[in-house]
Amino acid sequence: MPELPEVETIARTLRLGYQEKPALIGMSVSAVQVLWPGSIAVPQPAQLVERMKGQVIQAIGRRAKYLVFTLSRDKLIIHLRMSGDLRVEHQDEPQAIHDRVIFFLNEPWRLTFNDARKFGRVWLVDNAESVLSGLGPEPLSDEFTVKRFYGRLQERRRQLKPLLMDQSFLAGVGNIYADEALHSSKLHPLTISNELSFPQVEKLLTAIRETLGLGIEQNGASIDWVYRGGNFQNNFQVYARAGEPCTTCGAPIVRIVVGQRGTYFCPVCQPQPGSGNIEG
DNA sequence: CACGAGACCTGTTCGC
DNA sequence: TGCGAACAGGTCTCGT
Numbered sequence: 001m002p003e004l005p006e007v008e009t010i011a012r013t014l015r016l017g018y019q020e021k022p023a024l025i026g027m028s029v030s031a032v033q034v035l036w037p038g039s040i041a042v043p044q045p046a047q048l049v050e051r052m053k054g055q056v057i058q059a060i061g062r063r064a065k066y067l068v069f070t071l072s073r074d075k076l077i078i079h080l081r082m083s084g085d086l087r088v089e090h091q092d093e094p095q096a097i098h099d100r101v102i103f104f105l106n107e108p109w110r111l112t113f114n115d116a117r118k119f120g121r122v123w124l125v126d127n128a129e130s131v132l133s134g135l136g137p138e139p140l141s142d143e144f145t146v147k148r149f150y151g152r153l154q155e156r157r158r159q160l161k162p163l164l165m166d167q168s169f170l171a172g173v174g175n176i177y178a179d180e181a182l183h184s185s186k187l188h189p190l191t192i193s194n195e196l197s198f199p200q201v202e203k204l205l206t207a208i209r210e211t212l213g214l215g216i217e218q219n220g221a222s223i224d225w226v227y228r229g230g231n232f233q234n235n236f237q238v239y240a241r242a243g244e245p246c247t248t249c250g251a252p253i254v255r256i257v258v259g260q261r262g263t264y265f266c267p268v269c270q271p272q273p274g275s276g277n278i279e280g
Numbered sequence: 281c282a283c284g285a286g287a288c289c290t291g292t293t294c295g296c
Numbered sequence: 297t298g299c300g301a302a303c304a305g306g307t308c309t310c311g312t
Contacts, residue, residue: 002305002306003305003306006305065305065306079306079307080305080306081305081306081307082304082305082306082307083304083305083306117304117306119306119307120306165306167306167307174305174306175304175305175306176305177305220305221305223304223305224304224305226304226305227305239305261306262303262304
């Protein structure tokens with residue numbers, strides 16, 4: 001389900017509270033119920049349950065698409081993958097279908113990890129780096145400069161879109177925001193990474209940041225039944241718009257498959273480099 | 281190294 | 297209406 005803006009939104013609402021839901025900072029874990037052991041990556045479910053008891057939630061943040069809970073002693077890390085969700089609920093609410101792990105907090109609250117497709121994972125580790133060390137730079141951080149981005153793109157010779165979605169290359173960008181950022185920067189998804197000029201990279205980084213920033217502003221995107229509350233889906237220029245007119249030039253948006261992912265782009269605004277023919 | 285295919289799962293939507 | 301195919305915001309592993 002979620003990419004960087006959705007995960008950021010979830011982290012913020014858990015950290016600060018939202019409407020009738022409380023902030024979780026300062027709450028302690030009284031018990032953990034594992035309904036689907038396969039959701040626990042590390043350690044063994046019984047050990048996770050034992051270790052979490054009594055730990056206090058001190059901070060809630062995000063790294064790439066991972067939620068990171070700083071507890072008294074350990075880090076609780078959760079990846080929602082395609083269909084995961086975290087819900088703050090009353091402890092007396094009935095259990096929902098697809099609930100996988102329930103964290104009991106201060107009365108009357110609980111935090112529920114719900115995940116229809118069972119792709120999501122939970123880690124409890126003393127060192128977050130054991131889970132997060134392979135990740136690339138955060139696109140929104142100040143240390144990630146155009147120069148550095150250009151250098152990384154030059155080091156590789158890969159199709160641009162799959163490279164942007166490679167979490168070891170760049171953290172947090174997924175299928176939606178990759179397509180939207182490429183459209184915004186007028187680059188074809190199959191452009192070869194080391195064939196970009198410096199100005200093109202500059203434009204691409206700006207587009208990635210603006211797209212992610214708008215996504216965060218809109219509380220993420222809500223498409224399916226899965227994640228609700230976001231509005232970024234109303235700002236899609238290309239994603240899931242095959243056949244509809246490009247908002248810039250009016251040409252029909254095209255869908256192709258790149259790296260086994262549905263990929264949407266405007267054949268006029270985003271012409272394939274080297275292919276002389278432009279669709280009309 | 282780069283890429284495609286398959287796996288992991290369940291639910292919804294599409295097409296005949 | 298019904299039923300199978302296709303598709304879904306992600307990542308991992310294997311073979312070429």
